[in-house]
Amino acid sequence: MSLLRPFSLLLAALALASSLPASAAERIPVVASFSILGDIVANVGGDRIAVTTLVGPDEDAHVFQPAPDDIKAVSRARLVVVNGLGFEGWMERLAQSANYRGDIVIASAGINARERVGDDDHGDHDHDDHHHHGKDDPHAWQNPQNVIVYTRNIAAALAKLDPAGADAYRKNGEAYVGKLQELDRWASQQFAQIPDARRRVITSHDAFEYFGARYKVRFLAAQGVSTDSEPSAKQVAALIRQIRTEKIKALFFENMSNPKLLQQIAREAGVTPGGKLYADALSRAGGPAPDYLALMRYNVGQLLEKIRLN
Structure with missing residues (x-):
């Protein structure tokens, strides 16, 4: 009987090992394109994965230029997760430079994409293919219902990569979906208290169309979908007139955008800026938006405070 006990312990150890990633000493390396997406991936993957984010907190993915460390991170990754909808115009070349041969998961696959407010409406710009978005507005994460789709797409991709962790990814994903649904209900209730006519907001660039459609808020922006667009003087003047009228x-302002243009508009329109919104990036740790759920709650609070003055 005593000889069977070590054998039983060995079997138990083998069973445990089979439920862990291939190397128990190392979590599965996963690369996410930008900070908001990295947070979503981390919530789904839990302690089975190690997430590297290419475009970090308070950084602008629209003007991102990959560095050698980014190439190394992608070359080591077993999975790369991107937003899609043309948001990461630099990813294809980065994957080629890294000789990456794994799957690239498009988190937004399956959502009802909104057509972008054309950058052509904001003046003549010289966009290269590196940052061009195409016809779809890429900022789909601004609607929590879309992030539910992101979450389930990520869970499915991780389960395919790591079948032993499929149940963990499913449970993590559904737990996160519950938090997203709670967030969405709360935000809807907050805006329901504000008359439609007051729900008007000026921002740096067109990052909030999905948010606006979900919560019936009208967003006007100085720039187009990309922060590297430049509005004409005529369009800036028209926006100032509209603000006054x-x-x-x-x-x-937005956390990852240059505030100079909006500061000029605020001065000429006689409006005091309401602070900062987190559009395309999280805050750094210790800031008001270190994760997606906190980002959305912070933005809703900021918007409501100012909208009530309209």
Whole structure:
């Protein structure tokens, strides 16, 4: 009987090992394109994966230029997760430079994409293919219902890569979906208290169309979908007139955008800026938006405070 006990312990150890990633000493390396997506991936993957984010907190993916460390991270990854919808115009060349041969998961696959507010409406710009978005607005994460789709796509991709962890990814994903649904209900209730006519906001660039459609908020922006677009003087003047005519008081900078243009507009329109919104990137640790759920709650609070003044 005593001889069977070590054998039983060995079997138990083998069973445990089979439920862990291939190398128990190392989590599965996964690369996410930008900080918001990296947080979503981490919530689904849990302690089975190690997430590297290419475009970090408070950084702008629209003007991102990969560095040698980014090439190394992609070359070592077993899975790369991107937003899609043309957001990462630099990813194809980065994957080629890294000689990456794994799957590239498009987190937004299956959502009902909104057509972007054309950058052509914001003046003549010289966009190269590196940052061009195409016809779809890529900022789909601004609607929590879309992030539910992201979450399930990521869970499915991780389960395919690591079948032993499929149940863990499913459970993690559904737990996160529950938090997203709670967030969405809360945000809807908050905006329901504000008359539609007051739900008007000025931002740096067109990053909030999905948010606006979900919560019936009208966003006007100085720039187009990409932060590397430049509006004409005529368009800036028209926006200033509109702010004055409609008496819009809710004007916000974005954490990853240059504030100079919006500062000029605020001065000329006689509006006091309402602070900062987190559009395309999380805050750094210790800031008000270190994860996606906190980002959305913070933005809703900021918007409501100013919208009530309209």
